[in-house]
């Protein structure tokens with residue numbers, strides 16, 4: 658579970674970074690697998706979960722699930738995954754989106770009974786370094802608790818933060834945070850893997866899209882993470898030791 662200091666930070670900001678989540682040799686292997694799959698193409702958004710058990714294992718990373726237990730609770734499920742990559746030549750649709758109760762109210766952030774309650778949560782792993790000001794992911798710290806949803810700051814506002822990450826780091830944020838993308842400015846490429854998790858009762862993406870991955874799951878834990886949303890008779894995950 659998250660420490661009190663980590664909960665404080667996530668509550669205050671709506672995002673938190675954990676360092677060194679993927680060992681460098683796995684980062685290198687993942688990049689190789691993705692490069693091989695793309696065969697010289699460089700789509701801005703790509704799928705990867707089917708490419709190798711490494712990616713399915715990352716879905717069930719013990720530390721990540723332990724953190725998500727605090728953020729979502731014991732009945733979490735994988736909602737959907739995709740990769741994002743950019744070069745400084747990529748045409749990026751710069752934007753801010755999300756925010757408290759956006760998307761039919763799904764993007765929620767609330768405290769009740771001494772814990773937080775969340776909707777869709779993004780776990781983003783960097784497979785390449787992101788320097789401050791490189792661009793890519795941006796967020797408005799604290800906006801998951803904003804009282805105004807008719808205004809979003811301009812992208813060049815000092816309220817818009819561009820967190821720095823090293824390859825292998827993990828950035829977690831709630832979709833209730835106002836966030837988005839800006840143009841990539843570094844001469845090195847951006848590449849991130851996004852694993853999005855929901856409470857067990859809800860889904861943001863079409864839940865049936867996950868069916869194709871069931872056969873690739875390596876364990877009951879992975880199969881349980883791939884379950885569609887439901888409540889009655891749902892059992893909590895058998896969490897691995899951290």
Ligand SMILES: O=C(O)CCC(=O)C(=O)O
Pocket residue numbers: 741779793794795832836837838839851
């Ligand atoms: O990382 C990015 O560029 C944006 C990600 C995003 O908008 C999202 O996960 O909803």
